[in-house]
Amino acid sequence: MKAGNPSSKRKPQAVRPPGRPAGRTLRDGVLADRETLLTAAERLIREAGTGVSLEAIATEAGVTKPILYRGVGDRHALVYALAERLAQRMAVEVERDVAAASSTEDALRRLVAGYLQHARAERNLYLYVTAGVTGDGQLEQSLLLADRTAQQFAAGIAAFRSTHGADPEVATVWSFGLVGALHYVTLWWLREETADQAVVTEHLTDLLWSGMKLEPAGGPKAD
Amino acid sequence: MKAGNPSSKRKPQAVRPPGRPAGRTLRDGVLADRETLLTAAERLIREAGTGVSLEAIATEAGVTKPILYRGVGDRHALVYALAERLAQRMAVEVERDVAAASSTEDALRRLVAGYLQHARAERNLYLYVTAGVTGDGQLEQSLLLADRTAQQFAAGIAAFRSTHGADPEVATVWSFGLVGALHYVTLWWLREETADQAVVTEHLTDLLWSGMKLEPAGGPKAD
DNA sequence: ATTTTTAATTACTCATGGTAGATTCGGTGG
């Protein structure tokens, strides 16, 4: 049509292949919704590891970078969104297991086991999300998954401890401590392929439950 | 040894005079030893934050990038070296406090308090070192400081628990759990400027000592 | 049918990690 005359083009040096049209093609932003983009990101990270670029993610989603940016924001926002989704899924699955617990200690054990299990199942995604971002928002980033997870614990712990007269801030501290312990043991466990999950679960549960107390009520059961 | 003479710091100019030299000038790799480079890196990170580039670090040290690479290796190696130094310093200071403890629980409390204290004093450096590196060596990186710190705990815990017949792997798991809890609570505390260090210390100590046990020996002491 | 608006692609800028090639200095042999 009218675009056949490039004489007034301002970029004469940029020659693009004749068969490759620039600009708007089909696919009118219909399947570029946030959910689709995030799902594609998860898919690629799962199979290609944590080193994927935003461009690669966009390509995986069948879109280009600006579309990805419009849909989910910058890298920080992407990691945040993925963290929320992963935390949500983990929470649902873990809570289902925890619901069947026979005691509070058993609930903790199921929580630990479920966390380890899910982290390994989603290894790459878990690492991608917890890796954080080096830079300014780093502090925020590191606490991203922790915040999300800790909120859930906080409510439980607060309720759990409310009958004992503890001040509410203890719930927050304990939540982050719990998440940190879980996370670091998980990282170690993901690295050490040899350690048995059941044993690790038992030890970590033991730590969190009875602490370093010299004389636990029932004696140390880890052996 | 470190007859450091940083007063004669030399900044590379962007433009060089016509007959004037690229290539070798004076300074025959004498003050570009590893220690000097690492110290300069620490200095810059402390004052400029965690977002400093390797080029900036090299400039701070009065050298150029290749010299920095020859001295300490790539970014990964730099972070690793800084982590070791920081962990070493923290360990020394904390252990001095712990040595004066009146009981095992008091030792743990002093450990927690010292960790928090030092982390805040070295805030930027602590964040830089614990941030890790996104990419392939990510898992290694995340566990960097943890490894270093956990080894020290492991020995103590192993000895501590050996009289109770626990298997040795429990020491490792507990170490990483302990470090993870410390780290995440520290991150949270560094973000929340409001929380009082003494209170946080008490809560975290409480968690690690008596765990989530329903009935701690003396009731909750967080008041 | 022509113009305007919208939305997508391309292509760029900028910053940074890492490296190679150019360049000079200091010693050593002729």
Next chain:
DNA sequence: CCACCGAATCTACCATGAGTAATTAAAAAT
């Protein structure tokens, strides 16, 4: 004494990736 060679260093470059403009085509409006 002079030239050359090895060693060490600086400049300049490459590669990659985040983020954003400039460009272009399709769809809606007139």
